[in-house]
Amino acid sequence: MEDRRVREHPILGIQEENFVEITVDGQTLRAKEGETIAAALLANGIQIHRYTAKKHEPRGIFCGIGQCTDCVMTVDGNPNVRTCITPVRAGMTIETQQGYGKRGTGR
Amino acid sequence: MKREVVIIGGGPAGLAAAIEAESRGCDVLLVDENRRAGGQLFKQLHKFFGSKAHSAGVRGIDIGRQLLQKTEELNVEVWLNSPCIGIFSDKRAAILHNGVTEVVEAEKLLICTGGAENPLRFPGWTLPGVMGAGAAQTMVNVGRVLPGKRILMVGSGNVGVIVAYQLMQAGADVVGIVEGMPKIGAYGVHAAKIRRAGIPFYLGYTIKEAKGTDKVEKAVIAQFQGGKIVEGTELETDVDVICVAVGLRPLSELAQMAGVRHGFVPELGGFMPLHDENMESSVPGIYVAGDTAGVEEASTAMDEGRLAAAAAAQALGHFPDEEAEKRKQEIRDRLESLRQGPFGERRMAAKERIVGKGV
Ligand SMILES: Cc1cc2nc3c(=O)[nH]c(=O)nc-3n(C[C@H](O)[C@H](O)[C@H](O)COP(=O)(O)OP(=O)(O)OC[C@H]3O[C@@H](n4cnc5c(N)ncnc54)[C@H](O)[C@@H]3O)c2cc1C
Ligand code: FES
Numbered sequence: 355m356e357d358r359r360v361r362e363h364p365i366l367g368i369q370e371e372n373f374v375e376i377t378v379d380g381q382t383l384r385a386k387e388g389e390t391i392a393a394a395l396l397a398n399g400i401q402i403h404r405y406t407a408k409k410h411e412p413r414g415i416f417c418g419i420g421q422c423t424d425c426v427m428t429v430d431g432n433p434n435v436r437t438c439i440t441p442v443r444a445g446m447t448i449e450t451q452q453g454y455g456k457r458g459t460g461r
Numbered sequence: 462m463k464r465e466v467v468i469i470g471g472g473p474a475g476l477a478a479a480i481e482a483e484s485r486g487c488d489v490l491l492v493d494e495n496r497r498a499g500g501q502l503f504k505q506l507h508k509f510f511g512s513k514a515h516s517a518g519v520r521g522i523d524i525g526r527q528l529l530q531k532t533e534e535l536n537v538e539v540w541l542n543s544p545c546i547g548i549f550s551d552k553r554a555a556i557l558h559n560g561v562t563e564v565v566e567a568e569k570l571l572i573c574t575g576g577a578e579n580p581l582r583f584p585g586w587t588l589p590g591v592m593g594a595g596a597a598q599t600m601v602n603v604g605r606v607l608p609g610k611r612i613l614m615v616g617s618g619n620v621g622v623i624v625a626y627q628l629m630q631a632g633a634d635v636v637g638i639v640e641g642m643p644k645i646g647a648y649g650v651h652a653a654k655i656r657r658a659g660i661p662f663y664l665g666y667t668i669k670e671a672k673g674t675d676k677v678e679k680a681v682i683a684q685f686q687g688g689k690i691v692e693g694t695e696l697e698t699d700v701d702v703i704c705v706a707v708g709l710r711p712l713s714e715l716a717q718m719a720g721v722r723h724g725f726v727p728e729l730g731g732f733m734p735l736h737d738e739n740m741e742s743s744v745p746g747i748y749v750a751g752d753t754a755g756v757e758e759a760s761t762a763m764d765e766g767r768l769a770a771a772a773a774a775q776a777l778g779h780f781p782d783e784e785a786e787k788r789k790q791e792i793r794d795r796l797e798s799l800r801q802g803p804f805g806e807r808r809m810a811a812k813e814r815i816v817g818k819g820v
Contacts (some may be wrong), residue, residue: 358607360631365506365520369605388496393604401589401676414589415608418596419501420494420544421577421712436670438599441496 359397374444391437391448392418392425403427405435407453426452433459466773467554467567469498471501473759474751475573476528478766483535485774486651488602490565491554494544498532500751501573501595502759504602506630507623507651513530521759522602528763530709545574548719552746566592569773571747572716573766576709576730576752581615594624594706595664601631609702613680613704614638615668621706622647626654628704636698638688639663641685671696671703709756719747722820728811729755735820738774738787739766743820755815757808761799768792 357425362368373384376391378400385394399455402412403425416424420439429435429448433455437448466482468475471493473725505521526591526625533540540558547555552570556563578593585591590609595615600608603671604760612633614625625635638655643665655662657699667685671677709730716734717723721744724735734742734749741748748769751762768789774786798810 360601360607363605364630365600366522366605383665384740387606392627393600393606396600397606398607406811411587412589413587414592414676415596415600416592417577418593419577438596439495454749 358399359396374442376442376444376446376448379450380392385442387444388441391427391429391435391440391442391446394442395437395448402450404451404455405453412453426455428455433457462563462588463566463568464488465568465777466490466571466770467552467565468492468571468574468770469554469575470500470753471495471498471539471541472575472656472750472751472762473502473524474575474753474762474766475500476532476766477763478571478573478750478770479532479537479539479768480528480535482774483532483537483749483773486720486779487569487770487774487777488542489537490567491532492540492543492545492554492558494542496542498529498539498541502528503760504595504598505623506627506765511581518530524759524763527613540575543677545710545715548715552744556736561702565798567746568777569721569748571748571750571766571769571773572719572734572753572755573749573751573762574712574715576756577712578620578705579708579710581705581707582671583668584617585673585677585753588613588671588673588677588678589675589703590673591671591703593774594704595709595744597704598624599626601628602631607631607702610634611636611698611699611700612702613668613682613700614704614706615700615710616640616646616706617642617652618646618663618706618708619648619651619664620709621704621754622655623803624652624704624706625660626658628776629660635660636700637661637663639668639682641665659770660745663696666696668703668705672697677701677703687809709752711753713749713753713755716742716747721747721749724815726811726815728807729757735815735818737820738793738816740769741772741820746776755808755812757800761796761808764792764796766800768796 465488466477502525670681672679684691749771750765774780
């Protein structure tokens with residue numbers, strides 16, 4: 355898979371990495387503890403966060419600062435979690451959200 | 462729960478306000494919905510302009526670190542991961558903290574929630590891969606993940622040009638910067654870096670369409686004249702990200718809920734809460750500062766935060782009138798010297814107009 359992580363940076367330097375595992379749509383992926391879910395997904399090449407309720411169109415990161423809700427997903431059974439400002443924790447379960455999502459059942 | 466000063470939003474405005482209020486002896490609570498305070502500063506890798514008093518020559522990320530350190534030294538009470546979800550009458554703020562909604566009654570409430578980027582609508586604008594330039598900047602500079610490999614930037618203002626450079630710095634290929642106006646909007650130094658890097662500017666062009674099935678695959682740009690696309694001038698290029706940098710607007714939903722009087726001020730980003738010379742709004746005891754009070758820059762945001770906090774500390778009786786007036790004047794003079802140049806002068810005039818009208 356293509357690598358999108360910026361490990362060395364001319365100004366920010368080299369970054370320490372502490373990886374944990376998360377589950378995304380049933381698949382186990384590596385993410386950095388404390389990074390936003392959106393950054394972890396992007397690093398794993400995932401750009402689609404949800405499908406809209408009426409037209410089932412894909413949506414991804416749009417504002418990146420918690421203001422537009424385009425990036426919401428179902429996290430640990432809770433729908434509509436803004437993934438661009440929610441940090442990754444080990445063992446998190448993340449699902450691509452369909453429409454407005456449903457609590458508990460996922461999706 | 463009660464606090465003398467409650468500050469919503471811990472960007473440069475909120476942090477500077479917290480430091481000012483706490484050092485004057487106020488009992489302060491600062492809340493931010495992010496996992497780290499600092500707001501947009503931790504994505505600003507470029508050096509700031511202005512004089513030494515304005516931290517010129519220092520990078521935004523370093524200013525952020527200094528502010529955080531100072532709030533720690535002063536033992537400011539900070540709640541992170543804690544969005545304010547509403548403001549009720551009598552300056553009561555509802556804050557989601559550790560999964561519980563706490564209602565905090567504030568004697569003085571400072572709203573420093575910042576701004577958000579304006580969207581631009583064109584066919585394909587909702588495809589994953591089309592995002593705000595600030596979103597891309599957040600991903601690469603804070604998240605340390607490249608949003609894409611081949612990126613088109615729409616908008617040549619400071620944000621567009623700075624973010625294009627930072628994306629390139631992190632290893633992305635920026636295919637060009639599209640600008641509808643006949644000239645580049647950003648400061649010369651920033652634009653020069655882009656030119657030196659060989660990234661082309663398409664002046665008098667706009668984005669016509671983003672193509673792709675479930676994410677962006679191609680961008681179509683075309684010449685733009687008199688507000689219209691010139692048919693037959695289309696250029697198509699492969700990209701995986703299209704960044705949109707067409708300005709910011711104040712985030713003022715909380716101020717709206719609190720019943721603060723608003724006005725439309727195009728120079729400062731549009732619909733915004735109005736304020737007086739102390740940054741106090743039409744609701745006594747509610748202050749606004751930073752991008753919420755009109756979109757400018759981090760340096761002006763910090764000074765507006767300090768001004769609001771000094772005024773609040775004075776009103777609470779913690780800051781003797783004579784000293785407070787002196788301090789506020791010093792901050793206002795600094796703000797005036799920051800608001801220079803073609804952008805700054807327009808903002809200065811707009812601010813004077815707002816303050817002159819009263820709230
Ligand atoms: C994505 C983005 C990128 C930018 N990049 C640049 C740049 O490169 N160069 C430049 O000069 N300017 C840039 N700007 C402009 C920038 O807004 C100002 O420079 C400066 O950061 C404004 O400071 P502030 O304190 O008013 O707001 P911000 O820095 O935006 O801080 C606002 C804070 O409030 C918090 N917040 C918002 N709503 C709530 C709520 N309901 N509850 C709790 N907390 C809340 C946010 O989490 C944030 O920490 C950018 C703006 C954005 C939006
Ligand atoms: S991308 Fe806008 S809320 Fe997450």
